[in-house]
Amino acid sequence: MKPFVLLATRDHDKAAGDEYESVRQHAGLSPEELIQIRVESGPLPELRLDDYSGVFLGGGPFNVSDAEKSDLQLRVEADLRTVLDQIVDADFPFLGMCYGIGTVTVHLGGTVDRTYGEGLGAIEVTLTPQAADDPLLAGLPATFQAFVGHKEACNGAPPGVTLLATGTACPVQMYRHGRNVYVTQFHPELDVASLEQRMAIYRNAGYFHPDDFEILIEMARKSGVDEHPHRLLRNFVTRYARD
Numbered sequence: 001m002k003p004f005v006l007l008a009t010r011d012h013d014k015a016a017g018d019e020y021e022s023v024r025q026h027a028g029l030s031p032e033e034l035i036q037i038r039v040e041s042g043p044l045p046e047l048r049l050d051d052y053s054g055v056f057l058g059g060g061p062f063n064v065s066d067a068e069k070s071d072l073q074l075r076v077e078a079d080l081r082t083v084l085d086q087i088v089d090a091d092f093p094f095l096g097m098c099y100g101i102g103t104v105t106v107h108l109g110g111t112v113d114r115t116y117g118e119g120l121g122a123i124e125v126t127l128t129p130q131a132a133d134d135p136l137l138a139g140l141p142a143t144f145q146a147f148v149g150h151k152e153a154c155n156g157a158p159p160g161v162t163l164l165a166t167g168t169a170c171p172v173q174m175y176r177h178g179r180n181v182y183v184t185q186f187h188p189e190l191d192v193a194s195l196e197q198r199m200a201i202y203r204n205a206g207y208f209h210p211d212d213f214e215i216l217i218e219m220a221r222k223s224g225v226d227e228h229p230h231r232l233l234r235n236f237v238t239r240y241a242r243d
Contacts, residue, residue, distance in 0.1 A: 009060030054093035110158025122223035
């Protein structure tokens, strides 16, 4: 099988490693079947899409709506634009998670701002009627719990996409462009243990008040988030794995 590739933007070694393991394990991939490229660590090499079964783009510390951006953030955004040009033009298998939805939305001409940010925690995700026959959502119930935590979000779905999942506080939780390019606002890779790890790392990053750490951990444990969000990752691999 050709490997999948995870494009990572996290500038923290443990956070990047934890994200890789979460995606790999819940997608059912071996270490040889999922390659991680840390885009923040240096200029992104040319990505030959034909070498891979599909591409994941994880979350990270950047926000596409930031008013001020470092040279590193600008370079990462430019590198990702180049890759997205290829992916969108080829309708290549892609799953962007959290930060991924922001980058793709801007790429497609949509608006990303701070209107629908969500604090760290679990939300109810509701599938749209258009999700009924989508293979990535096979086996998922009409509503399920998933973890979120984001300062920005789509202010409406961009033109030409198929809205697949919604939420109350943040209306655009998942959409598809073309047949094979998918993005989620929620984190399909997170379970309670991995959320606790990420919260510890980003405790002072502005996603939640540091004094609320223990309260939020307890809420996460009682949230009801189960294997349903992870099924997206497994369905993605099942659908697109190729020799």
